[in-house]
Amino acid sequence: MKVFKAGAAAAVAAVLALTATACGGSSDKASSDGGASAGAKKDKIVIGIKFDQPGLGLKTPDGKYSGFDVDVATYVAKELGYQPDQIEFKQAVSAERENLIANGDVKLVVATYTINDKRKAKVDFAGPYFLAHQDLLVRADDTSITKAEDLNKKKLCSVAGSTSAQNVKTKLAPEADLKENPGYSECLTGLENKAVDALTTDNSILAGYAAQEKNKGKFKLAGLNLSNEPYGIGLKKGDKDLQTKVNAALKKMVDDGSWQKAVDANLGPAGYKAEPAPQITEGS
Numbered sequence: 001m002k003v004f005k006a007g008a009a010a011a012v013a014a015v016l017a018l019t020a021t022a023c024g025g026s027s028d029k030a031s032s033d034g035g036a037s038a039g040a041k042k043d044k045i046v047i048g049i050k051f052d053q054p055g056l057g058l059k060t061p062d063g064k065y066s067g068f069d070v071d072v073a074t075y076v077a078k079e080l081g082y083q084p085d086q087i088e089f090k091q092a093v094s095a096e097r098e099n100l101i102a103n104g105d106v107k108l109v110v111a112t113y114t115i116n117d118k119r120k121a122k123v124d125f126a127g128p129y130f131l132a133h134q135d136l137l138v139r140a141d142d143t144s145i146t147k148a149e150d151l152n153k154k155k156l157c158s159v160a161g162s163t164s165a166q167n168v169k170t171k172l173a174p175e176a177d178l179k180e181n182p183g184y185s186e187c188l189t190g191l192e193n194k195a196v197d198a199l200t201t202d203n204s205i206l207a208g209y210a211a212q213e214k215n216k217g218k219f220k221l222a223g224l225n226l227s228n229e230p231y232g233i234g235l236k237k238g239d240k241d242l243q244t245k246v247n248a249a250l251k252k253m254v255d256d257g258s259w260q261k262a263v264d265a266n267l268g269p270a271g272y273k274a275e276p277a278p279q280i281t282e283g284s
């Protein structure tokens with residue numbers, strides 16, 4: 001009985017301690033000021049990334065994160081006052097990015113996220129910090145697809161909520177038989193087993209897939225430049241303060257050489273030739 005009582009007391013103490021922590025401003029959600037206000041308790045920052053894009057945003061089976069977007073996110077978080085162990089990465093699939101930001105589920109989205117007016121109606125961006133281009137991935141032995149018009153009547157795969165899917169439907173190849181998946185892995189499987197003839201998205205993403213050990217020799221990029229895809233860091237609409245701070249962090253990352261290092265380390269192995277760092281234009 002005595003033991004039980006002691007246990008119960010400990011449980012109550014634990015609950016009280018938890019409540020006290022909660023009142024002290026510790027929270028699972030991203031703190032409302034990005035942790036940047038003086039004296040704020042900087043517990044953690046939640047950042048949305050891709051989990052399935054080698055070289056950009058990848059969650060490995062051992063639970064680690066790697067890629068250029070992960071490095072950018074880590075650098076920016078540090079400038080906002082968060083060490084790497086204070087970052088919680090959350091998966092941000094293409095179609096969910098605006099919602100995650102608007103709902104406050106993430107503070108930032110660093111996920112091959114193209115800046116465009118449609119998205120800017122719902123969120124704000126910092127950046128751009130990278131310029132990619134839409135391209136096609138086809139089977140290595142395919143000679144029938146060399147330009148966008150060739151996709152008409154072909155089976156094409158893309159990801160729902162991506163600019164690439166939209167571009168195909170509205171201008172590149174409106175007659176393509178387009179299949180939209182939530183993520184990219186389904187498209188890769190489809191391409192390999194001939195359920196689809198091509199996969200379209202940013203060349204930066206496609207280069208990462210083509211270079212993966214398990215895909216070696218199976219696929220090739222068409223080498224087309226079908227659009228400009230300037231990547232921005234998504235944040236809550238109207239949060240000027242955060243936008244200014246993230247822009248400053250991105251500029252510093254380019255100026256001190258960390259940006260180029262991250263590009264070389266993450267995209268170099270796939271043989272991807274990156275464009276130079278773009279001028280930051282958001283918020284100005």
Ligand code: GLU
Pocket residue numbers: 094111112113114159161162163164201202229
């Ligand atoms: N950058 C494009 C976009 O933001 C395609 C890649 C993606 O889906 O993340 O829609």
